[in-house]
Amino acid sequence: MENLEIQATNATPFVIFNSKTNILEIIGESYPEDAALFYNPIFTWLKTYLSQLTQPATLILKLEYINTSSSKAFMILFDLLQESGKQITVNWHYNYENEMILECGEEFKEDLTIPFNIIMDK
Amino acid sequence: MDNSFLTDDLFEKERKVIENALLVCENYDHENPKLIEEYKALIGYFVKLAKETKKLVKLSDHWQRKLRESIQKYRSVTESAYDAIISIDSSKKIISWNKGAKEIFEYNVKEILGKSVFTLIADKSQEKIEKLFISSKSQISELIGIKKNKEEFPFEISFAKWKANNETFYTGIIRDITDRKRVEQHKEDVERIIKHDLKSPLNAINLSSQLLLQKIKDEKLEKGLVNNIVTSCQKMQHIIINSLALFKMEEGSYQLKPETLNLIEVFENLKIEFFNLLEIKSCQLIYILNGDKVMGNEICHLKGEKFFLGNLFSNLIKNAIEASPNDNLITVNINKTNIECVEIDIHNYGEIPLEVRNNFFDRYSTSGKSYGTGLGTFSALLIVKAHNGDIHFTSSKENGTHLIVKLPLGEKI
Secondary structure, eight states: OOOEEEOOOSSSOEEEEETTTTEEEEEEEEOOSOHHHHHHHHHHHHHHHHHHOOSOEEEEEEEEEEOHHHHHHHHHHHHHHHHHTOOEEEEEEEETTOHHHHHHHHHHHHTOOSOEEEEEEO | OOOTTSOSSTTHHHHHHHHHHHHHHHHOOOSOHHHHHHHHHHHHHHHHHHHHHHHHHHHHHHHHHHHHHHHHHHHHHHHHOSSEEEEEOTTOBEEEEOHHHHHHHOOOHHHHTTSBGGGGBOHHHHHHHHHHHHOSSOEEEEEEEEOTTSOEEEEEEEEEEEEETTEEEEEEEEEEOHHHHHHHHHHHHHHHHHHHHHHHHHHHHHHHHHHHHHHOOSOHHHHHHHHHHHHHHHHHHHHHHTHHHHHHHHHTOOOOOOEEEEHHHHHHHHGGGGHHHHHHHTOEEEEEETTEEOOSOOOOEEEEOHHHHHHHHHHHHHHHHHHSOTTOEEEEEEEEOSSSEEEEEEEESOOOOHHHHTTTTSTTOOOSOTTOOSOHHHHHHHHHHHTTOEEEEEEETTTEEEEEEEEEOOSOO
């Protein structure tokens, strides 16, 4: 399966999903005007990837800011991971000065049963 | 179905609707149980949707709180600052203006918001500010501003570019430097006056001692002392003239003006400087060239600036004598290690204190001398570097201190 790579813009994060290493990363800020337009292709790729996945995978999120519609997109993304029943770990990184991202991570973690690590970066 | 999260808050109504719907489903004896299951699934989605909405509202509230805090923080910083903090949009129109800006430029916020930033900049600085807009880096610059009353004044601006929603904005932190400029000018004037005023008495001393020297015919000691006055005078004159050179060396902009000189001659000229100090310490100073004691007529050519090399070795040898224990020998060992460079090893039996070893060549590094400026070793380093040379030391209780200067000989002479 081809990797998914989307370059960052002012309002959208850098996305690099590697189907060989099973490391999926989203890095940056997310406040697109149309979150569905940005995240739908990611969900489509992810559904195919998850259906073929046999190894453990890690989703690494290093976000600085996410708006409300992106938060909804992340809820969908976490649902997809959880419902797949695959062995997936989420590593939610936050900068030590960015307590909002920490709080977001804590909110998302609350409803999930898949491993969800909240990691402080300096 | 867990809908307990929807209690006692804004979602009370939604909770009741869901509970009623569930009750209806459970008590409705429909002939089609599949339909009931579909209703239940639908209600399940509503529950999930309500749960997500609640979470999103919570997160959104968090962000808004944070944004409000951030705005308050920004306002308290900008409003309490003495400096002007001015932001402009991509069309160079002023969009924010603090109290400091009002104090400096004398416009109030209503008068200036929406006006072009060029209103505040004197014609002579317009080009400079345009360059700041083009540059991608944050930087500090000095410009000339115009107050509301058309008075021009110098200011320093720390300038940064930032982006939001695909638009470029600029923020400048501006400090009125009228007073600083006045002080700098005053300082320069004073320095110029002092330099100028020092020259005349120095010239007088120099000339008088030269005349005196001509009068003394035989007395070796008196002649030596007057000679000392003459060379010291000339040295002071050099120091005054070259006071900017060390600064330039530090900046790396000094252009060396090398001439062919005999290093032995440089050392010979210094001898008289240490006469008194050597007497006080009952020490002896000897020079050795390639293993043989220097008699004074040897030759060791290199290319360099005579004045600065004299200054360098004067400082280093003086330091060595001062640091030496009494009744000891100070040795200056000159060795042409190869055809390209000469090594000068200045040795004394004193030890450099441990606490100054790590910053021995730093500015203001001194130890034990109440009158030391701490600039001697620092200027030594600058002079050596300007000559593309190298300077280092070894120091221990057993072996004393070796200060080793390596200088390139320059072009083949």
